Amino acid sequence: xxxxxxxxxxxxxxxxNRRFYQNFIKDDRYMMLVDGLRSTIFMTSGATIIGVIVGxxxxxxxxxxxxxxxxxxxxxxxxxxxxxxxGTPAMVQLLIWNFTIFASARDLNTQYxxxxxxxxxxxxxxxxxxxxxxxxxxxxxxxxxxxxxLTYGSSMRYVILPQALRNVVPMLFNEFIALLKETSIAxxxxxxxxxxxxxxxxxxxxxxxxxxxxxxxxYLVIVLLLTRLVRKLxxxxxxGRR
Amino acid sequence: MKKFFVLLLVxxxxxxxxxxxxxxxKSPADLKTEKLAAQRGTxxxxxxxxxxxxxxxxxxxxxxxxVDAVAALRQGKIRAIVMDEMPAKRFLNEVEGLAxxxxxxxxxxxxxxxxxxxxxxxxxxxxxxxxxxxxxTMSAIFAKYIDGDYSxxxxxxxxxxxGAANGKLYVGTEAGFAPYELKVGNGFIGIDVEMCAHIAKKxxxxxxxxxxNFDALPTAVSTGKxxxxxxxxxxxxxxxxxxxxxxxxxxxxxxxxxxxxxDYEK
Numbered sequence: 001x002x003x004x005x006x007x008x009x010x011x012x013x014x015x016x017n018r019r020f021y022q023n024f025i026k027d028d029r030y031m032m033l034v035d036g037l038r039s040t041i042f043m044t045s046g047a048t049i050i051g052v053i054v055g056x057x058x059x060x061x062x063x064x065x066x067x068x069x070x071x072x073x074x075x076x077x078x079x080x081x082x083x084x085x086x087g088t089p090a091m092v093q094l095l096i097w098n099f100t101i102f103a104s105a106r107d108l109n110t111q112y113x114x115x116x117x118x119x120x121x122x123x124x125x126x127x128x129x130x131x132x133x134x135x136x137x138x139x140x141x142x143x144x145x146x147x148x149x150l151t152y153g154s155s156m157r158y159v160i161l162p163q164a165l166r167n168v169v170p171m172l173f174n175e176f177i178a179l180l181k182e183t184s185i186a187x188x189x190x191x192x193x194x195x196x197x198x199x200x201x202x203x204x205x206x207x208x209x210x211x212x213x214x215x216x217x218x219y220l221v222i223v224l225l226l227t228r229l230v231r232k233l234x235x236x237x238x239x240g241r242r
Numbered sequence: 243m244k245k246f247f248v249l250l251l252v253x254x255x256x257x258x259x260x261x262x263x264x265x266x267x268k269s270p271a272d273l274k275t276e277k278l279a280a281q282r283g284t285x286x287x288x289x290x291x292x293x294x295x296x297x298x299x300x301x302x303x304x305x306x307x308x309v310d311a312v313a314a315l316r317q318g319k320i321r322a323i324v325m326d327e328m329p330a331k332r333f334l335n336e337v338e339g340l341a342x343x344x345x346x347x348x349x350x351x352x353x354x355x356x357x358x359x360x361x362x363x364x365x366x367x368x369x370x371x372x373x374x375x376x377x378x379t380m381s382a383i384f385a386k387y388i389d390g391d392y393s394x395x396x397x398x399x400x401x402x403x404x405g406a407a408n409g410k411l412y413v414g415t416e417a418g419f420a421p422y423e424l425k426v427g428n429g430f431i432g433i434d435v436e437m438c439a440h441i442a443k444k445x446x447x448x449x450x451x452x453x454x455n456f457d458a459l460p461t462a463v464s465t466g467k468x469x470x471x472x473x474x475x476x477x478x479x480x481x482x483x484x485x486x487x488x489x490x491x492x493x494x495x496x497x498x499x500x501x502x503x504x505d506y507e508k
Binding site: 027100107188204207208209 | 424
């Protein structure tokens, strides 16, 4: 089919080149993609930081409550938070943050709103990842720490969390790879992220496939790089483990 | 091996083309039983809905971006796009194998949209619009774009009145609607953009363009995200219930059907 359609002829190749020039080279249009990528990475990094902090706090609350610390209200809050933010689409949350909660914040850079929305959303998922990690640590560790005279907080901080962290790092990275792709909906609130940059090029050149395929390739390359990084990190973390 | 399959998948996705065949289309009346498309939230969508009647759920597809609709048209997934004439002409000029039906579906007017009850700003803008019409500024802006070639227009040549004394004027638009608004590099060009830049200057404000999806614009203006919508928006009774409008700044905007040249028989 591809062959019949003249996909590999010299004409098709020169047409491809012409369109490539139109889409990416002329008037430095590739810079739109570069700026978009910058925005995507900025949002993902910001949301990652918020996600880890929020996730850590929520998971500690839930685990501590289960471990006997009397914080029923905080625990209820954490439960509700996780239920609501995991139970609604990120897209809907983003629109609510932008058009309802921050309706009057006009001078605020929209990217910050997106970072908050994606970060808080990601926090709910990270919380569950952390909780799983903490609960995977043998109960004997906590008992041993407590019997050595450490408080519950210190045991958590110096004994449990470092071990849990080591277990959850791969899953955490997968969450952020997912987050990177999720930021592609930021165009809905007017942020020119990588996806939107591709659409802006489409609107300029009226060409459909090349900008989108290019955007897809850029995402893929970044995800592959990150995946490789996770693998290296995993190897490094499992050093000295039997 | 895995990489090979990934490559294959990317190729298959980008080359995925489906073909359909139907009878020739002669006039908008023939569109009543055809697969149609429009940009979501535009009057093109409402016209197509009226045209299709009970079949709209089955036959109408709405897209966020015109480029998507045109791709679907070329691939034969739809038979016609109902849209404004000037953007349709741009597709006609730059994309092969398209045609515009001679007979228009309707004729409309564009105006600037405001939050319901923001009478003060509406009056200020109407005053500037009237001035622009009488002193020739408006026709000069239109003349710059009307022949379809505006590659010479650069965003940096449009004065957004940065650092103006009276604060900022936030204008919402969907910058995939040339010649009215188009994103070029980091900036914007277009009839609406230049008009708003002029309005902002007259009001002593700095123009800030907020680029979003067309169907998000009414929400943005009613929640106060933007002060006004300038996006080639047609005044309709339905929209008037939720928004206030300025005086029309362009009349006689024809809504046309963009079809494939092969399908069209005059």
